[in-house]
Amino acid sequence: MLFEQALMHLQSYFGYESFRRGQEETIRHILDGDNTACIMPTGGGKSLCYQIPALLLEGTTLVISPLISLMKDQVDALNAVGIPATYINSALTQTEVQERLEEVSLGAYKLLYVAPERLESPFFLEQLQSLPIPLVAVDEAHCISQWGHDFRPSYLRISQLIQQLSTNPIVVGLTATATPQVREDICQALNINEAHTVMTGFERKNLSFSVIKGQDRLAYIDSYVQKNEREAGIIYAATRQEVDQLHARLEKLGLRVSKYHAGMSAQSRDREQNRFLQDDVTVMVATSAFGMGIDKSNIRYVIHYQLPKNMESYYQEAGRAGRDGLPSECMVLYSPQDIRVQRYLIEQTTFNAAKQVQDLEKLQSMVNYCHTEGCLQAFVLHYFGEIDAPPCGRCSNCTDDRAEVDVTVETQKVLSCMIRMGERFGKMMIAQVLTGSKNKKVMDFHFDQLSTYGVMSNQSVKEVSDFIEFLISEQYILVGQGSFPTLSVAAKGKAVLLGEEHVMRKEQIATKQLVQDDELFNHLRIVRKEIAEFENVPPFVIFSDDTLRDMCAKLPVTIEQFATVKGVGQQKQERYGEQFIQAIDEFCMKNPNRKRQVIEIESAKKAKSKSTSKEGSHAVSYQLMKEGLTIQEVATERELSIQTIENHLFRCAEEGMEIDWSAFMTDEQQEKIIEAVKLVGNEKLKPIKEQLPSDITYFMIKIVLFLEGSQKV
């Protein structure tokens, strides 16, 4: 019974049809009164597992969440769907804290988020004791474990707190960390019977993983980011300096890009992070310092410019892509030189010998990932203990159907040239000799006398140096130390020179455009952004990309249809429905092909549904206008914007209702608009408006365009 209500809440608040894997089981355990551990990958939907029970249980659910930034977003997101929630953390003054606690005791909130550090204060604990708390949700519960990668000492206070609460609450611990040791620690610390652990697989079905090697990394990034310039993505680099360089490079290409690393002031880090969260920029170039506590759901790609230090941090960082469930990509741009850098970092920063060995082993697993020919997703899952994960069918290995070319002779040319040059030079110099450059340094060393001078002169220096990079990645060539390393022939390369081994090279991996450009989607993104700015929340709190995509597919005309869009619950339907329907309308008006389709679908639906559908909102406005009200008056009466009412009129006209457009402008004004349209075209409204005197409104222009359009149709 209670569970049926849970399903209803899922639909009416969150606008989702059914529970995902693991959600139902977790919620059932909680509603049965059992302490529960919930282990799901990032983006799996852990939040709903305690938010829905919070709605059903009497009192205020306490959520312990480690990150202040995340807390605010989660509370914003709950308020946006109509669930009263608040938070208490160090950003508040003592008076504000008191006020919020009082409100909680009066039952004003269904959820209260607190930072674990708060639990250090005995005074605060005392105040919590008497509150009606039926459920305690411990988010990022792995922070309880010393074995986890983010151990937080204040998490150890949690069990003490729970014991002190007078209401004897149910406890749920949630995390994306799956190792058995961490799981055990969570169960022990939170008094959870291990049988009540809900664990879903760690596969991320919407992510496709790739390893790009033997290719020019910068060229790859340039091309990838430009092709996907409207999509949000993170590029991780190993050092601050590299972050700065990549950032400057992409900025120069005219891309909207932010950066983040520990060398920046707290203030500028905050600013840059916000620009990214608010969709003001699309690309974030950062060190691994960036990302904790970021739950931006519409990140479409994560690129690692260098080899990450281990699988744990890689899966966590890459996993920030695609929380909204839409297809997203995670790429490592692999170059074997990076191994040395990472190894050096481990040796310099880890002084405990056993830990050093462990870290080096972890690094080796990461290198193996880059070299495996099997499924990449399966490799990761296997690493985390899912032994028999099947191939994913999406990663760069599963989908690799590139043709192979025999490049043995070319390889021999490169390697023998290196030997003739004494194996004392770097990639560029070798490429210059092979292509027959007249560069001064080449001449000074008399390399033009070598038999291999110019043997690859049919290629550019860049092509040859890319080829050398490929030979490095396949370990035919070894790279020396230092920032301008010299190259030498590896054992595997010597076998090629002796004719004992053939070298095959695959075509380069081309960068992909992630999503088809959809003008309506872009238009809806702008609408979302405007609303988000107005409400001072990140755009993904208003609607996820997935929801906007579903709007594009469904093209809702009535508010009832809008309610069927995935991710639209009751409150969001009421708050934003009109605005989005209006935006879709406007777009369809300018793009008649799209609209016609809708009308056809609509009329088909209507025919089926025996005219039981309610009268549309636009018809109500029409009726009021017929009764003699002005647009302004209808807007006031219906508590809608003037623009919405104007759009209602267009929709009525499309459906064949009669409207006297001449009432809205004089003939002379109409003439002027027609002239302006001839001059600047009918693509955009603004340039037309700029041609005209200020007494001519956008609405008048839209009428003229509408009339022109309907004549054409």
Ligand code: ADP
């Ligand atoms: P996690 O905390 O596990 O990383 P979230 O709770 O942030 O994941 O959920 C990720 C996304 O999935 C959110 O956009 C959320 O709204 C969505 N989501 C959660 N449950 C469902 C569901 N049952 N159906 C559709 N979408 C869901």
Ligand code: ZN
């Ligand atoms: Zn695969």
